[in-house]
Amino acid sequence: xxxxxxxxxxxxxxxxxxxxxxxxxxxxxxxxxxxxxxxxxxxxxxxxxxxxxxxxxxxxxxxxxxxxxxxxxxxxxxxxxxxxxxxxxxxxxxxxxxxxxxxxxxxxxxxxxxxxxxxxxxxxxxxxxxxxxxxxxxxxxxxxxxxxxxxxxxxxxxxxxxxxxxxxxxxxxxxxxxxxxxxxxxxxxxxxxxxxxxxxxxxxxxxxxxxxxxxxxxxxxxxxxxxxxxxxxxxxxxxxxxxxxxxxxxxxxxxxxxxxxxxxxxxxxxxxxxxxxxxxxxxxxxxxxxxxxxxxxxxxxxxxxxxxxxxxxxxxxxxxxxxxxxxxxxxxxxxxxxxxxxxxxxxxxxxxxxxxxxxxxx
Amino acid sequence: xxxxxxxxxxxxxxxxxxxxxxxxxxxxxxxxxxxxxxxxxxxxxxxxxxxxxxxxxxxxxxxxxxxxxxxxxxxxxxxxxxxxxxxxxxxxxxxxxxxxxxxxxxxxxxxxxxxxxxxxxxxxxxxxxxxxxxxxxxxxxxxxxxxxxxxxxxxxxxxxxxxxxxxxxxxxxxxxxxxxxxxxxxxxxxxxxxxxxxxxxxxxxxxxxxxxxxxxxxxxxxxxxxxxxxxxxxxxxxxxxxxxxxxxxxxxxxxxxxxxxxxxxxxxxxxxxxxxxxxxxxxxxxxxxxxxxxxxxxxxxxxxxxxxxxxxxxxxxxxxxxxxxxxxxxxxxxxxxxxxxxxxxxxxxxxxxxxxxxxxxx
Numbered sequence: 001x002x003x004x005x006x007x008x009x010x011x012x013x014x015x016x017x018x019x020x021x022x023x024x025x026x027x028x029x030x031x032x033x034x035x036x037x038x039x040x041x042x043x044x045x046x047x048x049x050x051x052x053x054x055x056x057x058x059x060x061x062x063x064x065x066x067x068x069x070x071x072x073x074x075x076x077x078x079x080x081x082x083x084x085x086x087x088x089x090x091x092x093x094x095x096x097x098x099x100x101x102x103x104x105x106x107x108x109x110x111x112x113x114x115x116x117x118x119x120x121x122x123x124x125x126x127x128x129x130x131x132x133x134x135x136x137x138x139x140x141x142x143x144x145x146x147x148x149x150x151x152x153x154x155x156x157x158x159x160x161x162x163x164x165x166x167x168x169x170x171x172x173x174x175x176x177x178x179x180x181x182x183x184x185x186x187x188x189x190x191x192x193x194x195x196x197x198x199x200x201x202x203x204x205x206x207x208x209x210x211x212x213x214x215x216x217x218x219x220x221x222x223x224x225x226x227x228x229x230x231x232x233x234x235x236x237x238x239x240x241x242x243x244x245x246x247x248x249x250x251x252x253x254x255x256x257x258x259x260x261x262x263x264x265x266x267x268x269x270x271x272x273x274x275x276x277x278x279x280x281x282x283x284x285x286x287x288x289x290x291x292x293x294x295x296x297x298x299x300x301x302x303x304x305x306x307x308x309x310x311x312x313x314x315x316x317x318x319x320x321x322x323x324x325x326x327x328x329x330x331x332x333x334x335x336x337x338x339x340x341x342x343x344x345x346x347x348x349x350x351x352x353x354x355x356x357x358x359x360x361x362x
Numbered sequence: 363x364x365x366x367x368x369x370x371x372x373x374x375x376x377x378x379x380x381x382x383x384x385x386x387x388x389x390x391x392x393x394x395x396x397x398x399x400x401x402x403x404x405x406x407x408x409x410x411x412x413x414x415x416x417x418x419x420x421x422x423x424x425x426x427x428x429x430x431x432x433x434x435x436x437x438x439x440x441x442x443x444x445x446x447x448x449x450x451x452x453x454x455x456x457x458x459x460x461x462x463x464x465x466x467x468x469x470x471x472x473x474x475x476x477x478x479x480x481x482x483x484x485x486x487x488x489x490x491x492x493x494x495x496x497x498x499x500x501x502x503x504x505x506x507x508x509x510x511x512x513x514x515x516x517x518x519x520x521x522x523x524x525x526x527x528x529x530x531x532x533x534x535x536x537x538x539x540x541x542x543x544x545x546x547x548x549x550x551x552x553x554x555x556x557x558x559x560x561x562x563x564x565x566x567x568x569x570x571x572x573x574x575x576x577x578x579x580x581x582x583x584x585x586x587x588x589x590x591x592x593x594x595x596x597x598x599x600x601x602x603x604x605x606x607x608x609x610x611x612x613x614x615x616x617x618x619x620x621x622x623x624x625x626x627x628x629x630x631x632x633x634x635x636x637x638x639x640x641x642x643x644x645x646x647x648x649x650x651x652x653x654x655x656x657x658x659x660x661x662x663x664x665x666x667x668x669x670x671x672x673x674x675x676x677x678x679x680x681x682x683x684x685x686x687x688x689x690x691x692x693x694x695x696x697x698x699x700x701x702x703x704x705x706x707x708x709x710x711x712x713x714x715x716x717x718x719x720x721x722x723x724x
Contacts, residue, residue, distance in 0.1 A: 104591050213600045
């Protein structure tokens with residue numbers, strides 16, 4: 001069933017989520033106006049990498065920034081630096097943090113850092129979770145939005161409280177900002193205003209921005225200098241990172257102004273899902289470009305319904321379904337450029353069919 | 363002085379070493395015949411990455427291979443796997459191994475692996491150095507050719523002895539094959555025949571091959587499976603590695619057949635240097651495409667001479683000089699495509715001037 005759904009999804013000309021197929025054209029488009037004589041960055045030096053680091057540091061309101069091939073590498077390193085400075089191998093984060101569930105325990109295996117899981121998996125971390133910590137921690141990592149629960153956000157006031165409390169307690173506050181750009185419209189704050197609450201910040205260039213890969217880690221000058229040493233230790237200080245940097249910069253310029261459009265589209269699309277019986281989104285009203293869609297039926301049954309709709313309408317809804325229980329399944333949507341390409345009347349047909357074939361109807 | 367030499371080098375239309383300027387054109391050339399619709403690899407899966415891994419595994423005569431963004435990451439991981447299997451945190455390698463001098467102690471800091479330095483810095487590791495080890499080690503790393511001493515090689519017979527001895531002793535033998543392709547003409551052996559002596563092998567695609575970045579780690583199926591888990595831990599399992607893979611494959615096909623030409627050219631060029639008084643190469647007769655050039659005068663004096671020759675002939679000899687002592691300095695040459703582009707009569711002028719301006723003449 002999963003394979004059929006996936007195949008069906010791959011064949012659809014339209015998609016609800018994303019910025020189009022991740023193919024070689026994404027790279028060639030980014031390179032089309034670059035002079036072939038432009039020289040490569042060399043082991044972290046040279047205008048291509050230094051100019052981009054300076055540009056993003058400024059946008060994030062931090063002294064300095066360093067480009068990394070991946071966020072996995074960038075964040076482990078940030079937490080290691082805070083652990084070293086506090087001489088404390090404890091970090092506190094959400095139970096579904098990327099570091100906890102997607103990195104094969106790299107933080108523990110490579111850095112011997114022990115995470116304390118804050119709160120419970122199905123909700124956001126709160127200021128009280130942090131106040132309730134029984135042991136001193138070197139750092140707290142906050143992910144905005146919290147991806148694995150649909151991309152939820154605390155209020156900005158609660159973030160301010162968390163920041164203030166951590167600073168009072170001497171706890172370094174790190175932002176997992178994999179989707180930072182995507183939350184600025186909800187908070188009605190600039191990236192800089194959000195990052196001002198954090199000591200260190202990681203941002204990604206291949207989620208909402210739609211680049212190829214790559215991340216920036218930003219903070220104070222001395223923090224970034226230390227991060228560069230660790231980047232070499234990890235084998236992330238490649239002789240040339242320009243394929244990622246040039247595309248990060250190109251797609252940043254192309255899409256950074258569209259985050260409000262994606263946010264509005266996400267709210268509209270979530271409303272459509274929520275109007276179908278047996279279907280609900282988490283969060284109910286999105287606070288970024290993303291949300292999760294839950295169905296009150298088995299993955300097998302929903303897979304059949306979605307495959308049929310995809311085949312008939314040409315709109316890719318999802319290529320997979322995650323089994324939440326025997327009779328609940330879900331998938332994730334992140335709005336990018338692809339959504340606006342779907343004619344409204346085609347979308348109307350999709351949701352008409354989803355209502356008729358709704359998992360709750362018999 | 364160094365700056366003048368570097369600037370002068372950068373301006374020359376011809377170069378003794380390398381495969382041309384590392385600019386964006388290197389990437390666009392590699393992509394020119396690739397279909398824009400070709401889909402990206404995704405976190406280590408998909409034909410682009412899997413096909414290349416299979417291809418290189420076969421060429422190296424190993425069961426399996428995994429593509430890494432860097433050799434630094436690949437080699438630390440190889441040594442960790444051997445350390446785990448032997449429950450022994452010791453590795454033995456040359457005092458000037460890349461892991462010892464170019465990785466900010468990543469192996470020690472991330473893996474808590476302790477190196478034992480074999481022999482002395484200015485010569486190759488011998489079978490006796492390994493037999494003289496006073497403690498059992500999990501693995502021995504051999505770099506072929508030994509880059510930091512000009513790219514020297516043991517005889518193939520000694521390599522066979524080392525391999526046999528390590529296997530008898532239960533020591534895993536790892537090949538730092540950053541320049542493996544480049545030594546096949548000297549040994550008159552295939553990459554597979556050389557790799558057969560080793561349990562695990564790392565090869566690079568941006569030295570003689572002239573790609574953008576990237577490495578392959580090869581070994582048995584179970585070894586590579588474990589390496590993939592570590593690759594994720596290190597943050598090397600990028601969503602897309604195709605810019606490096608496609609260019610690695612393109613330049614591999616373009617240059618793998620030219621290694622004998624580079625080797626012959628290196629021998630000829632070394633002979634020209636050695637014919638100048640006060641100049642000698644290490645090794646005297648190259649065994650790969652590379653060698654070091656030593657001058658018996660200060661870096662300042664030699665810099666002035668080289669800058670003048672570069673400015674007058676348009677041939678880039680070197681952009682830097684390493685001070686070996688107050689009156690000895692050196693640089694490295696690795697022959698690639700650039701050398702064959704220099705007209706012989708221009709090269710004659712270069713060496714005529716080098717002889718006249720020779721560091722030993724007054």
